[in-house]
């Protein structure tokens with residue numbers, strides 16, 4: 001093809017409001033949107049609208065106008081509509097769906113408090129509603145039973161985050177460290193893989209905080225002693241909790257992407273006091289009773305309280321970063 | 334005159350600094366386009382014709398902030414597309430306000446009322462609501478019924494909460510000057526701080542190409558519309574620019590006065606024309622072939638252009654640089670005459 005012909009195609013491609021397919025002299029092809037050109041090269045944005053490529057004009061063999069021309073399309077729509085305005089009831093977001101909310105599910109009231117602080121919103125019973133970076137966020141404390149399925153059905157979220165405390169199974173994890181799940185496994189059962197794109201966005205957002213990515217195992221009763229935990233750690237899980245599997249399952253069934261993010265309270269070598277081995281909404285009275293059972297118990301309780309507040313602060317910091325990053329990642333899809 | 338004194342002083346200080354530094358080209362308003370998607374499709378709009386993947390793309394908060402830092406203009410006009418569709422628009426506004434930029438958030442106001450909670454009133458933040466005229470004209474221009482009423486309701490809600498609100502109106506062939514005068518009355522009665530007017534930009538990609546105003550027609554229309562202006566009217570614009578629209582003054586455009594930044598980069602040469610993109614603000618300023626643009630250049634695409642983003646900076650600069658023009662500006666501000 002002559003140089004003049006290429007120059008003409010480049011000008012047309014630059015003026016074109018759609019994707020073009022560019023064939024290089026070596027036979028390779030590239031699809032993109034041409035947003036700039038000069039006498040020597042041409043600049044393209046790829047189909048994900050994120051990667052830019054500069055191609056020397058000398059390498060171009062041909063350009064085909066393969067994508068729809070958005071300017072022509074808008075012209076046609078306008079011609080068709082002439083004199084007929086869109087009705088009053090047209091959705092306020094136009095063609096752009098309301099992004100929907102993020103549903104954060106926790107088990108305990110104590111965990112819900114961290115979420116409320118991250119959102120700067122008040123707790124109403126076991127619900128917190130707030131906004132973070134323009135996105136609506138609803139957080140619910142659903143206990144460790146099967147509340148997740150109902151919550152997902154009622155709230156129609158665009159993303160579900162299972163969030164809360166957990167026990168460390170990896171010796172490197174200390175109280176307040178975070179674990180972002182790559183999989184969640186039911187103890188002795190199957191595993192669910194975390195959807196990749198929200199997880200990658202989350203990992204990027206958490207950069208700089210102390211966190212690890214890996215497997216979570218979900219037990220049906222609290223893994224209280226180091227021995228219990230070592231047994232659970234056998235298939236490589238980093239941490240243990242009691243609800244992420246059910247949350248992931250409920251989200252998966254509803255076709256909603258999910259994330260599981262846990263903060264470590266009790267590391268591998270520590271054991272939980274007996275009252276904390278059962279799941280209950282509030283630990284205040286049992287903890288008080290335990291504290292009065294002797295000085296060692298009181299000391300253990302103080303330590304547990306300190307570790308739980310570390311975990312709470314870590315969750316709060318993580319959520320503050322996570323929700324805006326996920327909102328941005330969503331719109332980039 | 335509607336621009337608050339504090340804002341005028343800040344802009345004046347900025348202009349003085351540029352003069353003292355003997356800078357030949359400097360920006361006044363950053364036109365920041367964080368996204369191109371919109372919930373409307375107005376007949377005269379040439380900003381939204383992109384493939385859907387590009388419409389989904391948006392600038393991050395950090396990208397917006399660094400564009401503003403790079404450019405340094407004291408005023409940032411956040412346009413688009415519809416900025417309120419950006420999930421982090423309130424964060425963007427907040428970050429710019431924290432940097433003491435005077436932010437004009439240009440919106441069609443469809444989502445404004447429901448999003449107000451996310452913003453905090455500030456002397457640095459003003460919603461600039463797209464209002465192309467009285468109800469019938471506006472709804473016709475935006476091609477959707479009921480938008481005028483939604484916008485008026487949102488303006489009231491924003492004013493009630495203590496936000497600064499201005500309007501921006503684009504005029505096309507067929508606008509009725511008398512009806513526009515009534516519209517100005519209505520907007521002032523609503524309580525907006527000021528209004529902005531501009532002839533329709535002749536976007537090459539806009540669906541309706543017939544109704545862009547040519548220069549002569551612009552002069553006639555604006556002269557009738559703005560002639561003997563009422564004292565109650567406030568315009569958020571330089572009086573010299575309004576006189577330019579009326580044909581009483583002539584300027585050459587200042588395309589670098591309102592530089593435009595969007596997902597592609599820094600747009601050359603101006604908000605209206607797309608002749609490519611520079612990677613940095615500096616590259617835009619230093620490597621754009623400026624003499625090829627503006628009326629005098631003979632560039633056919635510039636012959637009928639009177640858009641505010643090209644000529645308002647010329648007017649502001651003229652007022653600042655020539656004593657006569659400054660006297661004209663002050664006289665107009667004091668007497669309310671144009």
Ligand code: SF4
Nearest residue numbers: 371373374375378414
């Ligand atoms: S003029 Fe503004 S409101 Fe209308 S379609 Fe264009 S960006 Fe949207």
Ligand code: SF4
Nearest residue numbers: 586603626635638643
């Ligand atoms: S005359 Fe108008 S279109 Fe031409 S460079 Fe100036 S502002 Fe841009």
